[in-house]
Amino acid sequence: MTPKNKIYPSVDAVVADIPDGASIMFGGFGGAGFPNNLIQGLARKGSKNLSVISNNCGTGDGELGILFKNQQIRRVTAAFPGPGATYFQQQFDKGEVELELVPQGILCERMRAHGAGIPAFFSPVGVGTEVANGKEERVIRGKRYILEQSIGADYAFIKAHQADRLGNLVFRKGARNFNPVMATAARMTFVEVDEIVEVGTLDPENIVTPFIYVDRIVVAKGLRYV
Amino acid sequence: MSKRRLTREQIAERAALELPDGACVNLGWGIPNLTAAYVPKGVTIYFHSENGILGMGPRAKKGEEDFDLVDAMKVPVTLIPGASFFAQEAAHVMTRGGHLDVCMLGGLQVSERGDLANWRVPGAKGAGGIGGAMDIAVGARRLIVTMEHTSKDGARKIVKRCDYPLTAVECVNTVITDLAVIDVTPEGLSLREVAPGFTPEEVQALTEPTLRYSGKVPEMPIKIQ
Numbered sequence: 001m002t003p004k005n006k007i008y009p010s011v012d013a014v015v016a017d018i019p020d021g022a023s024i025m026f027g028g029f030g031g032a033g034f035p036n037n038l039i040q041g042l043a044r045k046g047s048k049n050l051s052v053i054s055n056n057c058g059t060g061d062g063e064l065g066i067l068f069k070n071q072q073i074r075r076v077t078a079a080f081p082g083p084g085a086t087y088f089q090q091q092f093d094k095g096e097v098e099l100e101l102v103p104q105g106i107l108c109e110r111m112r113a114h115g116a117g118i119p120a121f122f123s124p125v126g127v128g129t130e131v132a133n134g135k136e137e138r139v140i141r142g143k144r145y146i147l148e149q150s151i152g153a154d155y156a157f158i159k160a161h162q163a164d165r166l167g168n169l170v171f172r173k174g175a176r177n178f179n180p181v182m183a184t185a186a187r188m189t190f191v192e193v194d195e196i197v198e199v200g201t202l203d204p205e206n207i208v209t210p211f212i213y214v215d216r217i218v219v220a221k222g223l224r225y226v
Numbered sequence: 227m228s229k230r231r232l233t234r235e236q237i238a239e240r241a242a243l244e245l246p247d248g249a250c251v252n253l254g255w256g257i258p259n260l261t262a263a264y265v266p267k268g269v270t271i272y273f274h275s276e277n278g279i280l281g282m283g284p285r286a287k288k289g290e291e292d293f294d295l296v297d298a299m300k301v302p303v304t305l306i307p308g309a310s311f312f313a314q315e316a317a318h319v320m321t322r323g324g325h326l327d328v329c330m331l332g333g334l335q336v337s338e339r340g341d342l343a344n345w346r347v348p349g350a351k352g353a354g355g356i357g358g359a360m361d362i363a364v365g366a367r368r369l370i371v372t373m374e375h376t377s378k379d380g381a382r383k384i385v386k387r388c389d390y391p392l393t394a395v396e397c398v399n400t401v402i403t404d405l406a407v408i409d410v411t412p413e414g415l416s417l418r419e420v421a422p423g424f425t426p427e428e429v430q431a432l433t434e435p436t437l438r439y440s441g442k443v444p445e446m447p448i449k450i451q
Contacts, residue, residue: 029277029298029314030277030296030297030298030299030300031293031296031300032277032293032294032295033277055314078355079357080356080357081353081354081355082355089352089353092353093351099353101353101354101355102356103358103359103360103361104276104314104318104356104357104358104360104361105276105315105317105318105321105322105358105360105361106360106361108313108315108318109315109318109322124322124364124365125360125361125394126360126394127394127395128341128392128394128395129392129394129395130391130392131356131360172294173279173292173294173295173311174275174277174278174279174296174311175294176277176278176311176312176313177277177278177313177314178313178314179313180313181313181314208313224293
């Protein structure tokens with residue numbers, strides 16, 4: 001059986017059908033592993049009223065910055081918006097963008113749960129802090145926990161080092177970060193890669209994200225913002 | 227006799243002495259991050275980063291940076307033998323799950339029962355950011371807070387009760403400042419060391435809760451120029 005062709009000719013073709021109001025997860029941390037080409041493509045496409053989920057909120061015009069600059073984002077879920085997130089901060093101060101601030105490990109664990117079919121889980125993180133506001137608290141084996149809801153999205157935009165033509169992914173060093181878990185938590189996962197290789201080339205022991213989670217692949221030269 | 231408080235680098239130098247050989251350690255932003263430079267010779271520490279690295283070595287030399295190999299402060303780093311890569315959620319299995327031996331965070335306030343506030347100054351401009359601090363504070367087997375003993379305007383930062391937004395409750399084991407090393411115990415705060423030239427009474431005057439100590443409190447083994 002011929003596998004479905006997941007390989008797209010251009011970044012713009014990958015994002016061509018992203019509707020207004022979509023929810024999108026974006027991988028990346030510390031300048032590494034951001035799907036910057038897909039983000040630039042989404043900026044060109046101009047989809048508005050987006051609900052985004054990412055560790056941070058951009059570095060100047062880079063990473064998510066361009067989407068805030070273009071006022072495409074209505075709501076963001078993040079752990080650390082960041083001092084370089086100029087456009088987000090301006091819009092946050094004016095009340096133009098809604099923020100849900102989430103502890104970083106809980107942000108990825110909520111994704112992991114969603115991808116794994118777990119609707120909610122009890123966590124010790126944030127107990128006794130403002131993160132616990134409005135959440136159910138329960139004592140389990142003598143310790144306090146709060147109930148955290150899983151989090152999913154319509155799309156995940158991620159960055160990997162290599163994909164094979166089926167969509168198996170290999171990452172590079174600290175650029176792995178949020179990318180694999182986001183691939184499991186979105187209905188559709190779009191990945192930009194440095195290189196596409198033939199099926200059977202990647203060592204099965206080294207594949208981090210199996211192709212089952214990947215829908216569209218595009219080769220794009222890495223863009224980086226420091 | 228010197229009456230100079232420790233510099234940030236000297237706080238880091240003292241804090242580095244708390245790291246046992248072979249420990250897996252996460253360092254937060256600020257003074258904690260400076261600590262890596264002061265690990266004593268012959269001691270191997272496996273530094274952990276939230277983006278999925280265990281076994282970070284020193285900063286990469288100029289011209290040899292790999293920007294896929296960065297720490298949580300975006301600084302290009304190197305690896306030591308035995309290092310590994312994993313994903314963000316696995317990095318937080320380590321923080322939250324109690325697998326890291328020692329974690330160090332900066333602090334805005336620490337309370338006498340070991341509550342920590344370190345992520346937002348009330349009334350400050352902007353959205354603030356939690357990052358990995360809450361997961362780390364909750365899960366660390368041993369949490370050390372490194373900070374200046376008082377704020378820039380002289381306010382005491384070791385308090386009976388934190389009035390800044392909390393990072394986690396009852397999480398701090400030890401506070402290392404420019405004036406003292408203080409352990410959080412079930413009986414209250416215990417003064418373990420003072421900065422060279424300072425007396426326990428002087429440290430107490432700048433600390434809101436009562437400090438427990440008996441006899442002569444040793445000075446930190448830090449050379450003051």
